Amino acid sequence: MWHSMKSMCFGRQTSLVPFVRRLATNASEESCPQTLSSSFSSSSKLAIRDALQLDPKNRKRVAINGWIHRKATHKLSTFVHIFDGSSTTQLQVVIPNQLLERCPSKLNFGSSIYCEGVIQESRGTQQPIELNCDFFDIIGDCEPLNFPLGIQSTTWGEMRQFLHLRPRIARYASLMRIRSELFHFVHKLMKENDYMHVLTPIISATDCEGAGETFSIKSPLCNDQQSYFNTKVHLTVSGQLHLEAALGASTKVYTLSPAFRAENSQSNRRVCEFPMLEVELAFINSIDSLMDEVEYLCKSVATYLAKECKKELKKVNDSNFQYKILNKIINMKFIRITYDEAVELINKIQKNEEMKYGDDMGSYHEKVLMEYFDFIPVFVTHFPVSLKPFYMKQVNGKALCFDLICNTGGEVCGGSLREDDYSLLKERIEEMENPESFKWYLDLRQFGSTPHGGFGVGFDRLIQSLTGVVNIKDVITFPRWPHHCNL
Ligand SMILES: NC(=O)C[C@H](N)C(=O)O
Secondary structure, X not given: OHHHHHOOOOOOXXXXXXXXXXXXXXXXXXXXXXOOOOOOOOOEEEOHHHHOOOOHHHOOEEEEXXXXXXXXXXXXXXXXXXXXXXXXXXXXXXXXXXXXOOOHHHOOOOOEEEEEEEEEEOOOOOOOEEEEEEEEEEEEOOOOOOOOOOOOOOOHHHHHOOOOOHHHOHHHHHHHHHHHHHHHHHHHHHHHOOOEEOOOOOEEOOOXXXXXXXXXXXXXXXXXXXXXXXXXXXXXXXXHHHHXXXXXXXXXXXXXXXXXXXXXXXXXXXXXXXXXXXXXXXXXXXXXXXXXXXXXXXXXXXXXXXXXOHHHHHXXXXXXXXXXXXXXXXXXXXXXXXXXXXXXXXXXXXXXXXXXXXXXXXXXXXXXXXXXXXXXXXXXXXXXXXHOOOOEOEEOOEEOXXXXXXXXXXXXXXXXXXXXXXXXXXXXXXXXXXXXHHHHHHHOOOOOOOOEEEEEEEXXXXXXXXXXXXXXXXXXXXXXXXXXOOO
16 A cells, blocks of 8 residues: 555645545554544645745645655644755644654654645744644655665765665755756757757667767567667667758757767766767858857856756855856856867976877866866867767868867867768778668768758766766766666
């Protein structure tokens, strides 16, 4: 019974009331009714966000579902703070101690609870209103001795040990809310800017980045001889090539889909599965216009976060330093320097780790650049072709490309003009390990090709930079990284 109860959702539409009343009247060992029958007849079950908006003078009777996040026992009453994720502010519920007599131990942090009562002006000074409770029921107890996470002092690192339980910590729930808000916002922004959304495939036969960092998929036999796909397939590393094909249907396309990289790294910025916001634009000739688009996107997301997720941000990272960085992302023009300039600058301002011409930018070098430019995001452009994949357009040994370096996220975005010359592209593909798998991609340059370009934003690296959260594994709700995938 409790299992099915727990699996019900607690949204505004869910009607838990009749069920709870049934529990109340058939008091059993498991249930914890505080009155034999609730006097409740005309309640409306509310999200805490909506309950907090009520005028206490009207003394409206409401029912609330949520989880207990704080408890203080006084002589006559017990004060519990209830959280349901609809608001960062918790609702104070005042429960007369007589109601607790039958199950005093069960008002534990983390327990899920149903409460009925009247919204009234709070007698305390810390909150304007509270719920004066006359009926409650513990729906799922949370045994404090067994719950492995602390309430207030839990660190990001401790929470990471219990991926399945960390959503119950208010600070973590705020981070999840930010992520959800930003996902919704980006889809809205892209639509407003005339982009067509394309769901690119997760199973792919083409390794876009050509780095061999693919998770191959074991294809089962579908009859005596043939394997399911008749070809080697893997989890996609990027939706870019499919987006380039989709360009035929619209001059502006995007996806926000998972990408997978089998990199053996424990770094703060890498996980094996991550959502990437990828964009392709047809009829585009310069990386400057691509960088303008990236900058517009980052500034729009940052502005939305600063305006619409203030309370959540305060819970996640309330440091002045982070607000300053956010402010810079929103208001300052992003820096643009070439790879050659970056190498020269990095070697001039630090002597610890020389960057040789032809080296890729490491996280140390990114940090040096960030500090030098006082945390204004930096586009580094025109990398040597040896550092970049086959699909980028090239001029004089340089790829017409850019990486965007930001605060904690490091390389948040990479983009380029795509090689649109059929013969040049064919030559490069023929040198690859598996040229047949790119035959369809070459077709794109034969039938109505256009100059075009695009970019991919590591969505969680962007969130890292905007919130200052240091480890990407804390931004992604269920991160996967080497030796860590057990749920
Ligand atoms: N769509 C993009 O440009 C992203 C690029 N394919 C990458 O994975 O870095």
